[in-house]
Amino acid sequence: MDKVLLFIPNTRWLNRRAWMMYPQSALILTALLKDEFDFDVLDATARDMSEEECVKYIRSRRPKTVLVSGLAAEYYMQYHHALALAKEADPRIVTILGGVYPTVLEKEAVKDSNIDYIFMGHAEERVGEFLRLAISGDIKQIKGFAGIGFKDGKGRVIINPVKSYIASVKKMAKPDYTFFDGKAYVRQDTKDYQFNSKSRSLPIITSYGCYYNCVFCASRTISGRGVVYRPEEDVYDEIEFLKDKFKVENLVFIDDCFLGDRKRIDSMLNTFIKRRYDLTWKVATVSAWYLDKKLLSLMKRAGCTQITVSVESGSPRVLHDIIRKPLKLETIPPIVRMCKEIGIDLGANFVIGFPGETWFDIRQTFRFAETCRFDLTHFHIATPLPKTDLYEMAKKKGGLPANFSFIDPDFFGFGRGFITTDEFTPQELMTLRAFEWDRINFATPEKTKKAARMMGLTIDELNEHRKQTRLKCGIHV
Numbered sequence: 001m002d003k004v005l006l007f008i009p010n011t012r013w014l015n016r017r018a019w020m021m022y023p024q025s026a027l028i029l030t031a032l033l034k035d036e037f038d039f040d041v042l043d044a045t046a047r048d049m050s051e052e053e054c055v056k057y058i059r060s061r062r063p064k065t066v067l068v069s070g071l072a073a074e075y076y077m078q079y080h081h082a083l084a085l086a087k088e089a090d091p092r093i094v095t096i097l098g099g100v101y102p103t104v105l106e107k108e109a110v111k112d113s114n115i116d117y118i119f120m121g122h123a124e125e126r127v128g129e130f131l132r133l134a135i136s137g138d139i140k141q142i143k144g145f146a147g148i149g150f151k152d153g154k155g156r157v158i159i160n161p162v163k164s165y166i167a168s169v170k171k172m173a174k175p176d177y178t179f180f181d182g183k184a185y186v187r188q189d190t191k192d193y194q195f196n197s198k199s200r201s202l203p204i205i206t207s208y209g210c211y212y213n214c215v216f217c218a219s220r221t222i223s224g225r226g227v228v229y230r231p232e233e234d235v236y237d238e239i240e241f242l243k244d245k246f247k248v249e250n251l252v253f254i255d256d257c258f259l260g261d262r263k264r265i266d267s268m269l270n271t272f273i274k275r276r277y278d279l280t281w282k283v284a285t286v287s288a289w290y291l292d293k294k295l296l297s298l299m300k301r302a303g304c305t306q307i308t309v310s311v312e313s314g315s316p317r318v319l320h321d322i323i324r325k326p327l328k329l330e331t332i333p334p335i336v337r338m339c340k341e342i343g344i345d346l347g348a349n350f351v352i353g354f355p356g357e358t359w360f361d362i363r364q365t366f367r368f369a370e371t372c373r374f375d376l377t378h379f380h381i382a383t384p385l386p387k388t389d390l391y392e393m394a395k396k397k398g399g400l401p402a403n404f405s406f407i408d409p410d411f412f413g414f415g416r417g418f419i420t421t422d423e424f425t426p427q428e429l430m431t432l433r434a435f436e437w438d439r440i441n442f443a444t445p446e447k448t449k450k451a452a453r454m455m456g457l458t459i460d461e462l463n464e465h466r467k468q469t470r471l472k473c474g475i476h477v
Helices: 024-033 051-061 073-089 100-104 127-136 139-143 219-223 232-246 262-275 293-301 316-323 329-342 359-372 389-396 426-441 445-455 459-472
Strands: 003-008 038-043 065-069 094-098 117-119 148-151 157-160 201-204 207-210 226-229 250-253 280-286 304-312 345-352 376-381
Touching: 003 024, 003 051, 003 073, 024 038, 024 065, 024 127, 038 051, 051 073, 065 073, 065 127, 073 094, 073 100, 094 100, 094 127, 100 219, 117 127, 127 139, 201 232, 207 219, 232 262, 262 293, 293 304, 293 329, 304 329, 316 359, 329 345, 329 359, 345 359, 345 426, 345 445, 359 376, 359 426, 376 426, 376 445, 426 445, 426 459, 445 459
Parallel strands: 003 038, 003 065, 065 094, 094 117, 201 250, 250 280, 280 304, 304 345, 345 376
Antiparallel strands: 117 148, 148 157, 207 226
């Protein structure tokens, strides 16, 4: 069988912070490829490997093809660095870059001379066939394959657009943990309350895609409009496996639309209770319009300890006319009360700084967030992502810097702010965001204590974090 290596670069390379979130794509690719190819995974992040160690490993394995999955533009340099190392190990290796990064920034990604092909969109039902073509060198067939990019013999860039999305996949792959190093990932020691945990914790995903069309989100570019759900039994099997193999005590559901199918979620929650999993779990983001007391009570009984609602704005005009989010703000305060009664920690996400948003709208958002009394509230600054309506809106209205680039580290992150309008500047947004975050979340000793627990910090550590947030306007990395 042909040898295929999935190379996960060390996210610490090039002076970046370590991203200790195991790529779900590795689990899917393992399931899709390990039976047809001599498949292996080199996880340089988990093993904290140097460039030299990676080159040595690749040479020892002698793969015909090296895959790199680019999950975020923020780490694009690490992905390209990994591909260069693969070619250094053996120039004859066929290199393929897939994932979110080449899907949304295909023209930038394909320029790299160390890349033979980029692979855009989902892997299910496509990646095996494409690998066979790439390994065989069948250029005629490759040229007609949808959702890939490459340079032809004359150096011209060829981009074949994606024609199908994840929601059209008939059978979802069951994640395969054969090559997963659980020891490196079960301890999430971060300040991100949605993922950190004092217990052994891992993320899990039960569905892909989203039904909605928020202006700032790239989900529809990556996955299309719609949701595809994994078979329930596959989810239960995965949970049992994580408990038995890695002694997991806490799960974080990272679906974009976890509660989208009420009949399905009721069935899953009742099964959690029936099987007595004896673990806790969080949901990284939920759509508030799905929540009611009956569902929240069932979630609590099934082990849920925390959810985060994405409210986005306290201004109805911004929420509906700019963001396009089908949320009624009057539904939020009752959810806060229900969560407090039931005993589920509740976080909330808000976004400020949209083109067309006024200073009054922004202040309205902070007022709404304060009156709701969430357990923890995060504020983000509207950041244009590739192929989103927000980017097109900001570009059209001339609000972006002349040198704005999706692959310039100066424009990474959701805390800096890059859009300027007649109503606000990025510096104003950064300052306001940092100080309002501090004022609203830590208004009383009780709230401060609760926030420290959710963030996994001592009071002293939290106070230092608050100090640095004020000094640096929230830009820690």
